[in-house]
Amino acid sequence: MLFDGFSRTTRIVNDIPYHFCLGGSGPLLMLLHGRPETHAMWHRIAPALSAQHTVICPDLHPERSLSEQAADLLSLADSLGHHSLILAGQDYGARVACEVAGQQPSRVKALILLEALPGPDHTGRDDMAFSLTQYESCWFGQLHPKPEANSVQIPAEWLSDPISEDSYFSPEAVKDYLSAQVWRSNIPFSWPASRPELQCPVLVLWGKKGRIGGWYNPVALWQAVSASTVTGQALPGEHFLPEEVPEETISAMQNFLAAMSCSDGR
Template identity: 30%
Template sequence: MFEGFETIDRVIDGVPVHAVRGGDGPPVLLLHGFPQTHAMWHGVAPGLAADHTVVAADLRGYGDSGRPPSGDRHTGYTFRAMAADQVGLMRALGYEEFAVVGHDRGARVTHRMALDHPAVVTRAAVLDILPTLHVYDHVDQALATAYYHWFFFIQPADLPERMIAADPVGYLHSLLGGWGSGLDAFAPEALAEYERCFSDDGARHAMLEDYRAGASTDLEHDRADLHRRVAVPLLALWGARSVVGASPAGPLEVWRERGDDVRGGTVDAGHFLAEERPEETLAALRTFLSEAP
């Protein structure tokens, strides 16, 4: 899926991080979401590599990256910890500054990275999310129905783990086939990769720890940082048929409460826009990344 890209494995502060790298030019880091791996960028990364050095990495707990202990209050899987992994990876590869593009959970890592590492991130793009704290502070019946998994996954271990273990691939398909994108949006090779990882008990537990952290320690970080804003240019893209697209709050208005230079808009897709509409997603990213500072 990443022809011409090299495979990279580095240990960052004791955590193995897996990635692929290709292209030449200004560096850009691509971060995937749940329940996926870096494979979700297969339709976007080669096009970006025409003008950029592209690194597509697996978050800790996902894909072939490490699964460290969760620790007290799930601190091993906070967006802060994940962001530090990826900054460390890019530094190990020789990139002290870079743009970052994230989808879903990877977009939440992108938001945290822009706050925690403002001297490192040059531009940031967040795909199909609203800020985590905003989501939890604005839950209504419609959102709770669409995002039921947020509240299922945060139940104490190992109740969700045991329930999902009854049919992990079937459950994975229900997730990927929901949120406005049908299962046919995914290339067979990418779907096989998601199935491989989601079939692993340890990987599923790590993914749930991500959500448990997101509903506890991450919210503490977000509340403490409400006064801080993303200073670099920020692109927000979302699927017209996604939960974000159906939100009564305008996504750009929400992000402008948290960033100084925010632009963006919709893509005719569901949640998984980078795979459902790779050409349109690529075009928006290339325009954003090529803009003069």
């Protein structure tokens, strides 16, 4: 059973139903999932962090704008009795977390951003080789009979029945990803034209085997949009770090959170 010891509930926030898992006690830590997953992606991470924090893992609403979702999540924190919070987000969830921090910088005490960049400029990089590394583009760049229909938004192994025994994806989590309505009919994402500097400490995590660390210096890019300290490290995975390398992800997050507690005098 996923999220052992957590409660599962739905709460209406700004007329929108938010489904989430909740557990633990202490300062609020909100974990925001990436695409194309749901809150279930955190099932190996949340229980370990709940020893020192109240951990909430909500399903996002990508059909709503970043601004709307940020306001919703702040209201959700209010409804749980928490004014301040720490946010961790993977991929798309990191973008939502940054929007929350931009809207209410005094409330967000820290950010943990996994496999995410602050909308970097691709000038000089957007050649054919770069474009063909994108998942959908690589299918369109191949000769017939490779069908464009293969440009799905989910990893191919998710469609295997059953999930292979050596997969790092939990069958129960995959079932939630495939059955959830989170990514149905959502609008395309684009970064806002302007964003305020991040005011809180930031931890950046990325996969050693992925593209982000190979193409960029993630820490330097986040430092350029942050007024506070930015630290980071590469973990031995590709993209789905909380599921690929949960122990390493937990360790990195716990070390960062412990340092935050010490600096706050807790």
